[in-house]
Amino acid sequence: MLAYAFWGAVLLAVLLVAGTLVSALWTAPASLADPANPAQVALGRTVYERQCAACHGAKLEGQPNWRDRLPNGRMPAPPHDETGHTWHHPDGVLFGITKEGLVPGRYAPRGYRSDMPGFGSVLSDEEIWAVLAYIKSTWPPREAAYQREVDRESGRRR
Numbered sequence: 001m002l003a004y005a006f007w008g009a010v011l012l013a014v015l016l017v018a019g020t021l022v023s024a025l026w027t028a029p030a031s032l033a034d035p036a037n038p039a040q041v042a043l044g045r046t047v048y049e050r051q052c053a054a055c056h057g058a059k060l061e062g063q064p065n066w067r068d069r070l071p072n073g074r075m076p077a078p079p080h081d082e083t084g085h086t087w088h089h090p091d092g093v094l095f096g097i098t099k100e101g102l103v104p105g106r107y108a109p110r111g112y113r114s115d116m117p118g119f120g121s122v123l124s125d126e127e128i129w130a131v132l133a134y135i136k137s138t139w140p141p142r143e144a145a146y147q148r149e150v151d152r153e154s155g156r157r158r
Contacts, residue, residue, distance in 0.1 A: 031091035031151055032125075033132035035144070044134025047127045051119060056080055060138060074113050080135045087139055087147040090154030091132060098128045 034040055049058070055077035056062055062079030069075060078084045086094065097107045101118035104110050119128065136144060 031095075031132075032129040033091055033095075033136055035133050035137035035139075037133060040130045040133045041137045042134075043127065044130035044132065044137075047123065048131050048134050051123065052080075052131060055115075060084075060135065074115055077116070081138060082140050082143045086135060087143040088150065089147075090151040092151075092154060094132055095125075095128055098123075098131065099125070 048056075048060075057077075057079065060080040062081075062084055063076035066076040066078045066084070078086070080086045093107060096103075097116065099118055099120040100106075102108050102112070102114035102116040103118075104112045104114075108114060123131075136147065139147065
């Protein structure tokens, strides 16, 4: 009887781990942002200008002193050009941050407070991927190559 309880507990643990892995796969979408697709980049530019430029800058330059905390303890909007750190992240993370906001414990350290809202109720997934394609289309070759490798490595971990 004790053996059945043991193997039942082992099976439950395996199922919980498998469920967590499956959940992680579903929540980190494969990239659909193609900076070589002119139509997607054009849509992304339009959406970026309408929804993102007010905080992240018309030229993706971010807010002034973006590395320094504001009086409220939050960070200014970072640049999305090569001077920022957007290109350090895989597409799945960039998509998630854009769709859900900078969620503490998921895309930021626990307890982190951000002014970055989620745009999932405002933008379609297609529009979010298009914004990412536009941003990626502006990066110089070195940063673009680095980000592609980060994205590729992220896909291997899924």
